[in-house]
Amino acid sequence: MINCELFTCDAATKKLYEKAKKERIDTVWDRALAMQPQCGFGEMGLCCTNCSMGPCRIVKVSDDGPKAGICGATEDTIASRNFARAVAAGSAAHSDHGRDIALALYHATGKIRVKDEEKLFKIAGEWGIAVEGKDASRIAREVAEKALSEFGKIFGKLLFLKRAPHKRQNLWDELGVAPEAIDREIVEVLHSTHMGSDADYRNIIRQAIRAALSDGWGGSMIGTELSDVLFGTPVPRKVEANLGVLKKECVNIVVHGHEPTLSEAIVMAARDPELLELAKKQGAEGINVVGMCCTGNEIAMRHGIPMAGDFFQQELAIVTGAVEAMIVDVQCIMPSLATVAKCYHTKLITTSPKAKVPGAIHMEFDEQKGLDIAKRIVKEAVMNFKNRKGEVYIPDVKSEGEIGYSLEAIIKILDRVTNSFAHPSGTVKPLVDAIKSGVLRGAVAIVGCNNHKQPHNSCHVTLAKELLRRDILVVTTGCGAHSCIKAGLMSKEARKYCGKGLATVCELLDIPPVLHMGSCVDISRILVLLSEVANYMGVDISDLPVAAAAPEWMSEKAQSIGLYAVASGIYVVLGVSPAVTGSENVTNYLTKDLESVLGGRFEIEKDPVKAAEKIAVHIENKRKRLGI
Numbered sequence: 001m002i003n004c005e006l007f008t009c010d011a012a013t014k015k016l017y018e019k020a021k022k023e024r025i026d027t028v029w030d031r032a033l034a035m036q037p038q039c040g041f042g043e044m045g046l047c048c049t050n051c052s053m054g055p056c057r058i059v060k061v062s063d064d065g066p067k068a069g070i071c072g073a074t075e076d077t078i079a080s081r082n083f084a085r086a087v088a089a090g091s092a093a094h095s096d097h098g099r100d101i102a103l104a105l106y107h108a109t110g111k112i113r114v115k116d117e118e119k120l121f122k123i124a125g126e127w128g129i130a131v132e133g134k135d136a137s138r139i140a141r142e143v144a145e146k147a148l149s150e151f152g153k154i155f156g157k158l159l160f161l162k163r164a165p166h167k168r169q170n171l172w173d174e175l176g177v178a179p180e181a182i183d184r185e186i187v188e189v190l191h192s193t194h195m196g197s198d199a200d201y202r203n204i205i206r207q208a209i210r211a212a213l214s215d216g217w218g219g220s221m222i223g224t225e226l227s228d229v230l231f232g233t234p235v236p237r238k239v240e241a242n243l244g245v246l247k248k249e250c251v252n253i254v255v256h257g258h259e260p261t262l263s264e265a266i267v268m269a270a271r272d273p274e275l276l277e278l279a280k281k282q283g284a285e286g287i288n289v290v291g292m293c294c295t296g297n298e299i300a301m302r303h304g305i306p307m308a309g310d311f312f313q314q315e316l317a318i319v320t321g322a323v324e325a326m327i328v329d330v331q332c333i334m335p336s337l338a339t340v341a342k343c344y345h346t347k348l349i350t351t352s353p354k355a356k357v358p359g360a361i362h363m364e365f366d367e368q369k370g371l372d373i374a375k376r377i378v379k380e381a382v383m384n385f386k387n388r389k390g391e392v393y394i395p396d397v398k399s400e401g402e403i404g405y406s407l408e409a410i411i412k413i414l415d416r417v418t419n420s421f422a423h424p425s426g427t428v429k430p431l432v433d434a435i436k437s438g439v440l441r442g443a444v445a446i447v448g449c450n451n452h453k454q455p456h457n458s459c460h461v462t463l464a465k466e467l468l469r470r471d472i473l474v475v476t477t478g479c480g481a482h483s484c485i486k487a488g489l490m491s492k493e494a495r496k497y498c499g500k501g502l503a504t505v506c507e508l509l510d511i512p513p514v515l516h517m518g519s520c521v522d523i524s525r526i527l528v529l530l531s532e533v534a535n536y537m538g539v540d541i542s543d544l545p546v547a548a549a550a551p552e553w554m555s556e557k558a559q560s561i562g563l564y565a566v567a568s569g570i571y572v573v574l575g576v577s578p579a580v581t582g583s584e585n586v587t588n589y590l591t592k593d594l595e596s597v598l599g600g601r602f603e604i605e606k607d608p609v610k611a612a613e614k615i616a617v618h619i620e621n622k623r624k625r626l627g628i
């Protein structure tokens with residue numbers, strides 16, 4: 001058995017891991033242990049299966065053994081191709097999510113009122129859609145159509161690229177990396193990395209950059225913006241987090257996955273009086289909906305629904321014995337859930353035609369009949385309450401924090417101080433002033449998943465604390481956000497971790513020092529925020545005293561995010577190395593050379609304390625160059 005003291009800093013996780021062991025349930029950590037030693041070729045990116053002459057692998061550890069694939073592909077070609085394909089898959093996942101939101105908006109028009117008309121009109125304006133004489137529903141349809149055409153339009157660049165600073169847009173044009181249509185960029189990666197196509201690692205990474213940018217400034221941004229239009233732009237609110245939010249006396253429903261279309265409908269359905277009545281008849285006190293992973297972020301940000309846990313807590317939620325249903329859609333859903341659910345009464349319900357799991361119940365969700373299907377799904381959960389068996393144990397571990405910091409919310413907060421000093425409102429001026437004066441040294445985004453190669457949550461949390469004490473503001477999304485809220489970093493009390501400058505800023509603005517900006521697709525919010533700051537200062541994103549970190553990342557989506565951040569001019573510190581280290585050329589290109597081309601680069605640093613030091617040096621260098 002593994003010593004869980006070492007692999008996580010989260011108390012609820014430790015307690016439920018003990019329960020899992022007692023009940024002979026295998027978790028992600030047990031399977032990781034059984035997987036050791038992991039394949040060195042794969043780890044270094046030196047295994048190729050792109051054609052059936054393979055698999056081929058390059059031997060690095062000794063002089064004997066193949067130094068090229070059967071077709072002659074070198075380590076540089078193989079490693080860069082593998083990396084590019086991972087980026088393309090990540091970009092595909094985010095972008096297809098964005099497309100589904102656009103489709104949801106398209107089909108919703110005329111049936112429901114969109115929640116944020118102001119944002120709808122703003123996007124229509126940006127995209128050159130005439131609004132005069134049209135009602136919101138017609139504009140919504142036109143915006144949805146335009147968004148959908150971003151995926152496959154024949155000519156022209158992505159519309160949202162215009163949100164970037166001019167210098168950045170020009171640089172992308174010069175380098176030939178400005179993406180055209182989202183689907184096409186992803187297809188081109190798959191084509192150029194096909195056996196016998198592109199063999200030049202720099203050119204392979206150039207195409208990967210196009211696919212990545214079409215995620216951050218395309219698919220993800222569409223996902224975020226149209227979700228806001230449909231369901232509302234997040235505003236600050238209090239929320240509880242960690243598995244202690246499950247309630248023994250209630251029907252517990254965990255919504256897990258990514259797309260707010262499903263979770264919004266489940267949240268609504270769970271408030272249905274008839275279903276509540278039914279729950280009471282089953283002996284429950286009520287229906288308790290909680291969110292997991294990025295879906296957890298989405299519904300917490302918009303409805304204050306508790307954040308039950310991160311990627312590594314999904315199995316443990318079921319191990320409580322208190323979950324009547326875990327409802328999932330797409331991405332980051334461990335197939336093991338079906339196996340774990342079998343040992344308890346929990347129903348695992350899949351809802352997307354894109355993600356079925358053997359052993360789960362499939363109840364396909366369809367936005368057009370959203371609420372009806374959601375009610376049927378909730379009913380399944382309610383009727384399952386009386387089937388609880390074995391020990392129900394919900395660890396008494398939860399924390400509270402303030403979340404909901406969309407860009408719009410941040411600007412509103414900044415306006416509070418601007419107005420009092422008679423400055424123009426609606427700008428990032430107070431933030432820029434704080435950075436220029438040095439009260440705030442800079443800002444860092446901590447994002448990404450959990451990975452058994454790093455101690456769970458503790459890398460996110462240690463890194464955040466190390467930055468806070470250096471007067472560096474932290475923004476976060478995804479499972480990084482789950483880590484931070486669980487550790488209490490989104491509460492006012494977290495000011496105790498801050499340096500004097502940051503503490504003052506937080507006090508003045510009445511904000512926590514770690515700002516929750518949403519799910520992984522919402523990293524697009526950070527791109528827009530950085531653009532606003534850069535534009536206000538008349539510089540490029542790459543000039544700003546900022547950085548990004550993904551200390552515990554694991555998914556292909558994270559590789560796409562990392563690359564679009566680098567291509568947007570950001571210094572990105574990864575706690576887990578991408579599978580490219582078998583090629584010195586590719587590794588050097590990503591971690592060194594790219595900086596002179598794009599202004600951003602990767603850094604691999606496993607230790608969060610050292611990562612913070614490196615980030616601080618980077619931020620001070622940027623400040624010096626700006627003359628502040």
Ligand code: CUV
Nearest residue numbers: 293332448449478479520
């Ligand atoms: Ni989309 S991608 S584990 S849920 S952050 Fe969480 Fe975020 Fe990584 Fe998945």
Ligand code: SF4
Nearest residue numbers: 048051054056069071
């Ligand atoms: Fe081997 Fe080349 Fe085929 Fe890859 S593409 S499997 S390196 S022969």
